[in-house]
Every structure is written in C-alpha cells, then in structure tokens.
Amino acid sequence: MHIPYFRPRRLRGSAEIRRMVRETKLSVDDLIYPLFVTYEDGKKEIASMPGQYQFSVELLVKEVQEAKSLGIPAVVLFGLPEEKDAVGSDSCNDGGIIQQAVRAVKQSVPDIMVITDVCFCEYTDHGHCGIIKDEQVDNDATLELLAKQAVSHAQAGADMLAPSGMMDGMIAAIREGLDESGFEHLPIMSYAVKYASAFYGPFRDAVESAPKFGDRRTHQMDPANAMEAIREATLDIEEGADILMVKPGMPYLDILRVLREHFDTPLAAYNVSGEYAMVKAAAQKGWIDEKAVALEMLTSIKRAGADLILTYFAKDAAKWL
Numbered sequence: 001m002h003i004p005y006f007r008p009r010r011l012r013g014s015a016e017i018r019r020m021v022r023e024t025k026l027s028v029d030d031l032i033y034p035l036f037v038t039y040e041d042g043k044k045e046i047a048s049m050p051g052q053y054q055f056s057v058e059l060l061v062k063e064v065q066e067a068k069s070l071g072i073p074a075v076v077l078f079g080l081p082e083e084k085d086a087v088g089s090d091s092c093n094d095g096g097i098i099q100q101a102v103r104a105v106k107q108s109v110p111d112i113m114v115i116t117d118v119c120f121c122e123y124t125d126h127g128h129c130g131i132i133k134d135e136q137v138d139n140d141a142t143l144e145l146l147a148k149q150a151v152s153h154a155q156a157g158a159d160m161l162a163p164s165g166m167m168d169g170m171i172a173a174i175r176e177g178l179d180e181s182g183f184e185h186l187p188i189m190s191y192a193v194k195y196a197s198a199f200y201g202p203f204r205d206a207v208e209s210a211p212k213f214g215d216r217r218t219h220q221m222d223p224a225n226a227m228e229a230i231r232e233a234t235l236d237i238e239e240g241a242d243i244l245m246v247k248p249g250m251p252y253l254d255i256l257r258v259l260r261e262h263f264d265t266p267l268a269a270y271n272v273s274g275e276y277a278m279v280k281a282a283a284q285k286g287w288i289d290e291k292a293v294a295l296e297m298l299t300s301i302k303r304a305g306a307d308l309i310l311t312y313f314a315k316d317a318a319k320w321l
C-alpha cells in the first residue's frame, strides 16, 4: 500500500489552522448594496426578489443608514421615475428621482459612497438603454445624453458613477462631460464586461425596464464570448474607467479570472438579481442553506478575482461575517 508523504489534510485539521491558511477572505469592505428608489410612498417588496424593495426617498435614506451602521461602504442606486418617455428625460432632470435620492442620502448619511447607475432603460417608455432610431439603440445619439445624465448625477452629489448601457465610447463621453463640468475627480466604475444575460430577469421586474420590443443583444455581450471581454475592458481603461465590472457574477467566474490576470485596476462583479432569486427560492423551499450558499457564492466571486461585489445579500453578508 502506498503511504502518502504529502498530506494536505494536515492543514485542514482544525478551524484554527483552516483560518490560518485561508487564501480568500470576504469582508464587509468588499460589498456594494444595490437599492431601488421610487416616487411612491412607503416600500414595496419586489415579488421575484424577496427581501428587496422599491423604496420611497424617505425610506431609502433609512435603508442606507442601516447599511452604513452595518459597515457597508457603498450603495448603488437605481431610480424608477414617475413618468417614462422616449428619451428617458427624468434621468437627466435636476428634480428627477435619482437626483432627489442622491441629495437626500448625501444629506443624511454623508459618509457612505453613493454610486449611481448611469443608463436609460429604467427611464424610457420602450425600456431600451438609449435613443431609438429604426428600432435600434442609436449609439452616438445616446452618448451625448449619457454625458448629460452623468453630469446631472454628479451635480446632485454622487460619489461615483456606474455606466451600465454598453454603448461604444460611453466611458470617454462621460469622462469628457464630467471633466468639462469640473468633476474630474469623480471616479467611473464601468460595467465594462456586461453580458446579455437571462439572469437580469428579476431586476427588470424591479424597475419595470423589460424592453417593449427586441432585446439587448445588439449591445450587451454574447454569453459565449471570453476573449472579447479583454477587448471591452481594454477600451474602457483607455477611455478612462477607474474600476472595471463583470456582470453577472457567478456564471462568469472564468471571465473575472481572465480580467484579473490582464488588468491591475480594481475589479467589481455584480452578483445579479437572478443569482439572488435562485438562492432565495431554493432556500424558501428548504432545499439549500441560504446563509452557507450565499457566503460560498460571494467567496467564490472574490476568489475568482473580484475586489468588490455588488450584491443584494450585502446586508445579510455584513451580519453573517
């Protein structure tokens, strides 16, 4: 019989030694908590995302306060406007929902990073991420408006902007718009590598942003592509992105790993609505252990290369860690 000389089990024998040799440590510092804000009063639970809500501005402030008291360093805000139109006007309006929310949060909870999602799909009546021409999202017409929206978020007091529309040249357009308006210090976290994913389903319920015709496959990436992720990320770095994001998270760990090996900028991963919904649903049925699965999932995302994780589990994770 072969007696093993190397015994990896020696380093697994107790909780203490496992703790000492653990390579990846998830921390509350890594978490970004996504939140939805609406014109309506009160809060309304999102059916496909148990435990997540559409908040009024007032209740949003309370939720951010709670996140802050749990040690979460940042929130990312998504707005549901009172009225949607063809060009998503509310998103660029100084009195718009996101601008109101940012001002209110910054006033009451000054020391938490407020990140805003910069896109049009929540604000347009057709649900697309920009201006429509001939049933297609017109890239360059959208760029101009994206810069306008970004400046408006900055003026309201946002600490970081997260453009998610996957328009070509969006980072350069936004960077230029910000710099011209005196916001050259404001960082951009680009949804650089964002796939056309079915995992966004519950989010589109949350912000009522499902496209009324067509889909997002002409601008978001094909889930089958990996090398293209390097090209997308390279372009965004050249255009001035400060942080690169991969989205979704768990089904795209290989992409995170590839980016980790190619880039030295901080990397974020978005543990999206569908990933959250699956864990919640299975846990409600008693089929999995929610806490163990959620923490394993977040640890795996970090192990794959993410420095930051946008996750609806942020509050839970902060309590569990």
Ligand code: PBG
Residues within 6 Å of the ligand: 117, 118, 119, 120, 121, 122, 164, 165, 199, 200, 201, 202, 203, 204, 216, 271, 272, 273, 274
């Ligand atoms: C676009 C945006 C989306 C998400 C974040 N920003 C939706 C989309 O591209 O359709 C999805 C997030 C999630 O699923 O949790 N503004």
